[in-house]
Amino acid sequence: MTVRAPAGYAAIVTAAGRGTRAGGEPKQWRDLAGRSVLARSLDAFAGFGRVVLVVHPDDMARALRDFAGGVTIVTGGDTRAASVMAGLEALQGQATHVLIHDGARPLVSDAVIRGVIDALQVGAPAAAPALPVTDALWRGGDNTVTATAPRDGLFRAQTPQGFALDQISKAHRLHPDNAADDVELALKAGIPVAITPGSEDNLKITFPADFARAERILGAAMDIRLGNGYDVHAFGPGDHVWLCGVRIAHEAGLVGHSDADVGMHALTDAIYGALAEGDIGRHFPPSDPQWKGADSAIFLRHAADLARERGFTFGNADVTLICEAPKIGPHAQAMQARLAQIMHVDPARISVKATTSERLGFTGRREGIAAIATAALMKA
Ligand SMILES: Nc1ccn([C@@H]2O[C@H](COP(=O)(O)OP(=O)(O)OP(=O)(O)O)[C@@H](O)[C@H]2O)c(=O)n1
Numbered sequence: 001m002t003v004r005a006p007a008g009y010a011a012i013v014t015a016a017g018r019g020t021r022a023g024g025e026p027k028q029w030r031d032l033a034g035r036s037v038l039a040r041s042l043d044a045f046a047g048f049g050r051v052v053l054v055v056h057p058d059d060m061a062r063a064l065r066d067f068a069g070g071v072t073i074v075t076g077g078d079t080r081a082a083s084v085m086a087g088l089e090a091l092q093g094q095a096t097h098v099l100i101h102d103g104a105r106p107l108v109s110d111a112v113i114r115g116v117i118d119a120l121q122v123g124a125p126a127a128a129p130a131l132p133v134t135d136a137l138w139r140g141g142d143n144t145v146t147a148t149a150p151r152d153g154l155f156r157a158q159t160p161q162g163f164a165l166d167q168i169s170k171a172h173r174l175h176p177d178n179a180a181d182d183v184e185l186a187l188k189a190g191i192p193v194a195i196t197p198g199s200e201d202n203l204k205i206t207f208p209a210d211f212a213r214a215e216r217i218l219g220a221a222m223d224i225r226l227g228n229g230y231d232v233h234a235f236g237p238g239d240h241v242w243l244c245g246v247r248i249a250h251e252a253g254l255v256g257h258s259d260a261d262v263g264m265h266a267l268t269d270a271i272y273g274a275l276a277e278g279d280i281g282r283h284f285p286p287s288d289p290q291w292k293g294a295d296s297a298i299f300l301r302h303a304a305d306l307a308r309e310r311g312f313t314f315g316n317a318d319v320t321l322i323c324e325a326p327k328i329g330p331h332a333q334a335m336q337a338r339l340a341q342i343m344h345v346d347p348a349r350i351s352v353k354a355t356t357s358e359r360l361g362f363t364g365r366r367e368g369i370a371a372i373a374t375a376a377l378m379k380a
């Protein structure tokens with residue numbers, strides 16, 4: 001579920017920082033359990049009529065590649081406040097209220113966003129989520145406690161922070177200094193700010209260890225699906241077989257309604273299985289003449305697209321071909337690459353391997369080829 005924002009509400013997602021404390025590639029562009037931190041942060045605002053994404057000039061190309069269409073993308077400044085100002089300028093005359101969110105807070109919940117909107121809707125001029133400080137507070141230096149400090153009335157600030165657009169724009173213009181957040185500027189401008197419920201999960205990715213923490217939180221809420229697939233095709237007349245999208249010369253062909261790619265069929269069924277969507281026959285009935293001789297890539301692509309449409313990413317897939325011949329080893333890498341290409345996933349997440357059945361059974365008697373496959377899908 002995404003929050004349906006009232007008419008006139010817009011969001012600004014700030015993502016122009018360099019993430020120096022987290023190190024490496026700017027944190028908002030890094031992967032978090034299969035999707036970028038920023039994609040997750042933006043998703044939370046999909047129900048807003050207008051969203052402005054503020055990025056660093058160096059990131060404009062990838063921002064346009066990943067997010068063009070759904071959001072307005074502008075370049076930010078050297079400080080967070082300057083980046084917010086760039087977002088506010090892009091919204092002038094386009095909204096009545098704005099929620100300003102850190103692109104580095106990918107786990108913000110609908111409840112936190114709704115809390116801010118509800119406070120504004122009942123008349124608060126500004127509202128922002130926060131958590132009361134619960135730990136005792138000390139002052140210290142040189143690894144030594146020098147004093148204690150009262151924690152009463154202290155809160156840890158979070159985002160999104162919500163305002164009337166004209167008021168927060170004016171506050172930014174009046175105080176163009178680098179405040180820690182927009183609430184600080186609102187207070188300087190005399191705007192009272194209501195505190196709404198924050199959430200421990202709404203962490204800001206700041207230090208390297210925050211990625212592992214965010215992954216743990218996502219893991220606890222992760223929808224993980226496993227599916228298996230099994231298929232068999234008999235040998236018949238022919239001089240080649242199609243296996244996992246690769247044509248291999250062979251003394252016989254495989255008999256089937258489509259191209260009889262037994263490996264791809266098992267994998268396709270594994271994905272349908274993970275989605276509880278039946279099997280290939282349900283989506284591409286063998287009674288339908290249009291699938292006669294069809295390239296099985298059509299089936300695999302359909303299953304992979306269906307998984308993505310439902311919000312899943314691929315953890316991995318593993319295919320085992322069971323036959324005495326042809327030899328699979330020399331082709332395994334090409335098969336892995338072809339499956340990955342069809343499914344739009346990293347080849348490192350796809351495995352293709354083979355075994356004989358020690359001359360036992362129908363595969364052992366070289367009457368056909370069997371394949372089993374497993375697919376793991378994840379949604380957080
Ligand atoms: N010039 C800046 C600085 C920060 N931000 C954004 O403001 C949010 C919160 O800032 P912070 O965590 O301090 O991010 P960075 O400035 O990137 O981190 P660091 O201070 O470690 O470099 C982030 O989403 C960040 O991308 C921004 O849009 N423009």
Ligand SMILES: C[C@](O)(CO)[C@H](O)COP(=O)(O)O
Nearest residue numbers: 102157158159180181182204
């Ligand atoms: C708005 C904010 O998230 C408040 O917690 C802010 O971005 C904090 O940034 P900081 O640079 O880590 O203080």
